[in-house]
Amino acid sequence: MVTHEEPAREVLRTGKVVAFFPLEPATLGHTMIIPREHIPDIWSLDDQTARDLADATLRVARAIRAAVPLDGLNIIQSNGEAATQSVFHLHVHVVPRRTDDAMGPIWPAETHWSEKNKSDAQGRIRAALALGAGEEGSP
Structure with a gap:
């Protein structure tokens, strides 16, 4: 695809x-x-390529809205097999949605996480961000 070898x-x-x-x-x-450069997942993505990808995603989403009938839009980006990534080259899906389409809901109707579980996870994420996780080059 990147090299024009496939239709x-x-x-x-x-x-x-x-x-x-x-x-x-x-x-x-x-x-x-x-x-265009091989990047396997979001954790391998540099900041400039992330900006280029975000810009293209916004442009494509706007063009889809202007070009095809839709009732909504999903932006989907998956990382790792557990998240349904089957092609290990970073990619973003821009999916126009219609009320009667075949995709159905993408979120569970409910979850069973306790308030303590949610608060603990929030605290760990905040602490990781305070230590520099999320900055380019961090693990």
Whole structure:
């Protein structure tokens, strides 16, 4: 896809990213955006490429809204097998949604995390951020 070796339904190409329809789009207009450089997941992403990817995602989302009928839109980016990442090259799905589409809900109806579990996780995330986690180059 990045090198033009496969037939593609490309909609955008910049110096840093490519946006195209996947072979089996989930809905009409479903577009994937990938960095041209191989990056396996979000934890390997540098800040500049993240900005380029975010800019392309916004441009594509606006174009989809102007071009195809929709009732909503999902932006989906998965990392690791447990999160359903099956292609280990970072990619963002921009998926136009319609009330009657085949995708259905993507979130569980309810979860069973206690308030203590949620507070503990919040505290650990805040502490990690205070120590520099989330900065470019941090593990």
